[in-house]
Amino acid sequence: MKLNRFFIPACLILLVHTGAAAQSVGKPKLVINIVISQMRYEYLERFRDNFSENGFRTYLDSGVNFTNARCNYMQTNTVAGLATLSTGTNPAGHGVASESWYNYTTNDSINLIADDKVKGLDCEEGENRFSPLNLTAATLGDRLHESDPKSKVVAVAEDPYSAVISGGSTGSAFWLDPGKGQWVSSSYYFENLPFWVKKYNEKRFASSLLDREWVPDKSFAAYKNTDTTVLNFSARPSGFKNFFRSILKIFKKEPEKYDLASLLYTPFGNMLVTDFAREAIILEELGKDDHTDLLTVCYDSPRLICEYFGPQSIEVEDMYYKLDREIGELTGFVQAQFKPGEVVLVLTSDHGSSNTYREQSRIPGGQFNVDQFKLIMNGFLSAQYEPGNWILGYSSRQLYLNREMIYKYGFNLAEVQARAAAFALQFRGVSGALTSTDLQSGAFGRGYGEKIQNSFYPKRSGDVVINLMPGWIEQREHAVSLSGSLYEYDTHIPLLFLGSGVPAAAVERDVELSDVAPTLARIMQIPLPDAVTGKVLEEVVK
Template identity: 65%
Template sequence: MKPKALTVLLLGALCAGSASAQTGAKPKLVVNIVISQMRADYMDRFQDNFSADGFRRFMDQGAYFTDAHYNYMQTNTAAGLATLSTGTNPDGHGIVAEDWIDFTTNNPVNLIADPSVTGLDCDAGVGCYSPLNLTAATLGDRLKESDAKSKVVSIAATPVSAIVSGGHTADVFWMDAGRGHWISSTYYFKQLPTWVTAYNKQNLFAPFMERSWEPSKTLEGYKNSEHSVIDFTPAKTGFFSKPFFRKVGSIFKKDDDKFDAAALLYTPFGNSLTTQFAREAIVGEELGKDDHTDLLTIVYDTPRLIGEHFGPRSIELEDMYYKLDTELGILTDYLLAQFKPGEVVVVLTSDHGTSDTYKEDSRVPMGRFNAEQFKMIMNGFLSAQFEPGNWVIDYHDRQLYLNRSIIYSYGFNLAEVQTRAATFALQFRGVNGALSSTSMQNGYFGGGFGEKIQNSFYPKRSGDIVINLMPGWIEEDTAKVSLSGSLYDYDTHVPLMFFGANIPAQRIGRNVTMTGVTPTLARIMQITVPNASTGSVLPEVVPQQ
């Protein structure tokens, strides 16, 4: 039988089995695919060049929510993945950023760094991560609590993505970017599973190091027009033949006797490595092979890395999505071949969007916000207003952390200091609004920008001042031309698609919030929602009984 005919037959069988949801059957496997920094408009812009088996399979054969949004400002990777896995906003799950300041010590805190654990199958000091600072249960945690025989696996190239998505009880794997191997830590295992060790010994990343990033189409075949790395002249030899890869290789290069695959994550090959390992995990962990529902989360981090460096209007990003479209087709075909109709459900979405590409000569208003200058000038202002001193501890993700020790030692009122700082912040170029932590703790913002900022606020971790930049503005970073982290549509609006045996094909145009993903999957798996979940079940996916 031809491959195309086999795919059509499998899809027909899958749809024929859709009645299983109405009779209460649980899927054997739920796969949650998160493509980091995928804006909603990419689906419309690139769909003509997508294949029928990749993104368009989800768009045409699944429940496609075209107006799904994150209802908060801190649209960064950690916060988005936490919302997807817990069913609540940052004000509920507590993850506002990857780093913050501990107000009691004035010391920085990293979300996943844990000195009490060690990395497995990696160099000393590498991979010392755990869900130490995750404060809410995830969907996987709830599934394991409901059925100890269920398996929960989380995979991502970066440890933050893998750990936040997996939670406390999952089997979590991420890439040791230096060696190109997949690793974990002693929090999750005493030693890596045998299948992972055997997989790493194959060094499957090595062949990619000798390949170049070749375009999928002619220059005229792309929707975007800007390009800096992809070369439409005859291909040169070797992965690092082009200037960008030589530069990246020199940054990440370790000892000569060690491979260094970090540069691969900035190319479509990073997606290929993630897909390969995900397929191996399905086999190695025997996911979906019994009557106990399993959960697999796959986070593709490479789209975010490419998007940040090249921007949403680059051919590099567009070409990566066409290659990822092929990856999705291969992965979905594999799932359909492994499972009977009614046994698998797949979700395809993103953790956040991203800003338009920053250009100095753009006629559309945009700019870069200099956080270091902001800290310095703010410190001088507070010293002049009150007493000379080190008033500013740090700035992270549009949050300013003040030195509360000096405020209390002088006997100043914290709310007054914060209010003056927030008012002064409005005078900086690029700042659209500023709120103090006191105002967010004591007040209620029922709509508009204030509501989205407040939905991102977690008192123990958020800064004393939270600023909202003007549309098109991003924080200063010379290595990046596009960033997320705002409350604007380009950051909050993402694709959301459900595909599987019990989900009718439909396109839904109503506005939905991303907190609904977890309770919807919990309903499908017939378990209770995680303890912090505040979202509502999406009735188009799971009709009310």
């Protein structure tokens, strides 16, 4: 009896100790953010049965799936989403709400990443002069590098905006030059393009893809979607390349210069990213020492394909089945390079997308003509005050007024803004309008006002911010689906964690894109980025 009395508590202590040890996970050697641009959460469920075992389903079955992750702001575009992901705060905190804005003092248009003080590396003169000059908040990568200068921060993306924002101020960034079909960077990051990148470009992988055809993976009946534009399901598919060469006039211009633009509108754009990301992991020796490294891999082709064909198209669905294999190859490659517990992978998106715009559709929706809006608004203000150029510009649902004229004539800025906002409500497709004065002086605790305020950055935002009705998008040539709204289709995104100590679970509570950076900071055991407002996702770090 004495043996049993002491044996049971001892066993309990041993079990508790063993369980605690099993849950104790050290810092990962490598953290990878995989960002699929313009991916709705619903794709994971809608296409799940046709996904392979090794791609998206690996994250769904073996990782933490946050089923209700959203962007809690209105301007759901790529630059805002990536900045939110990397800084852990909304656009109101990091200041990146659009690719460009206007300086009210000089009336100049300012581009987010354009920098005349740097030069593009291994590209045509004057091209790819990009840097993080106009980023205002430190990123997760910046904080990692500050905590450990030997840690590496690398960003890979087709689009220079995606690469520069993800790389932050202290990391390195690589993006595609659509002229030559090569991976490039700028003198902000390197004196010369790294030798391994030069050698990689010599393979001319992009040019080898120009002669391939986009052939559907499945029979027509196997797809969930039904709209199709260029994919041919006849016995002899005509392919995708001829469509773009005849309609968009995209073709090989010179023997030594290739136009990559056509590839970015096909699944081959995703292939380019996966292949280069693998090369970066190997030749940058990411995760090969005790200093945690951070890699961000952005797939921009899904956004371009969705904008052109729409989320109800077979082209988008087929692209996701091919991307599923790319994700599987990249994930499998990473897992083969490291021991269990050494890598954490995050799979998410910068934003979703609107439904496919169809002129004859019975579902409410439409296209908002920005040029017409500016022209009529200028005429209205000229009639109300003095004839002149009252509109400085428009960007991402923001109207910029010519404040120089307002001050010149001694008009009240708040009054002019209020009249412009009231008149904006008369336009078809506009459901709401708020002025910068309203957004600075008031606090919106819920509704569309809160989401607009979460996107508002006083030094860069417009005088009047408009919200379009559900289903409405800004009119753009060759685009039937866009993002940029505060509605479910634009804000509900995938967010999944896989790897080091991460349990398999589906979490239904509401979380935000801004929660990723503080969660990864906790996992990497570094201080939070400076502007963080998001919360640590306890389901991942327990």
